[in-house]
Amino acid sequence: MKTEPEAFSLDDLAERGQEPWDGIRNYQARNFMRSMTPGDGVFIYHSRVLIPGIVGVADVRTSAHPDPTQFDSSCKYYDPNSKAETPRWDLVDVGFRGRLTSVVSLDELRRMSVFSDSPLIRKGNRLSILPITEAQWTAVLERVELV
DNA sequence: GCCAACGTTGGC
C-alpha cells in the first residue's frame, strides 16, 4: 500500500497503531482491498520522496467495509455519486507491524527478479494498492531486518 | 460507445 509520507507516513501508522485506509477512489485499488483478509501482510511504500520504496510492514486488521469519508460533504474524499444504500468505496483498517532497517528502494525492487512482472515497477503506474506474491514478500524481508 | 478534456499520481 502506497502512501505519501507528507500526508500519512509509516511513523504516523506506528504512532496510531491502526488506521482506516480511507480515501481510495480507484476501482482497481478498491477491488484489491475487497480481496484482503484480516491477517494479510502489507508492505508500506513511501511515494513522492527522494528515495521511493518499501519502508515498513503492516497487516490487514478488518475486511473491506464502506469508507465513511465518501458520505462526508466537508471531506475532500466526498463522492456525491455514492449512495448510502450502495456505497461505492471501501476501506480496510491497517495495523502497524514494524519498520525496515533500511528502505528497499524502487530502484532495488526493479533489480529483483520477483518484481519483474509487478506493475509496481512499471513507469506511469498510478495504482496505490497492489497485490504482492509470497515470493516478493520473502525476497524483501530477506534483505533487511524488521524492527 | 467514442474520445477529448480534465484531474491526479508519482518518479524524477
Add this chain to the structure above:
DNA sequence: GCCAACGTTGGC
C-alpha cells in the same frame, strides 16, 4: 516543480 502516464468524465 515538472510533466508523462493514465483513469475518469461527459458531450456528442
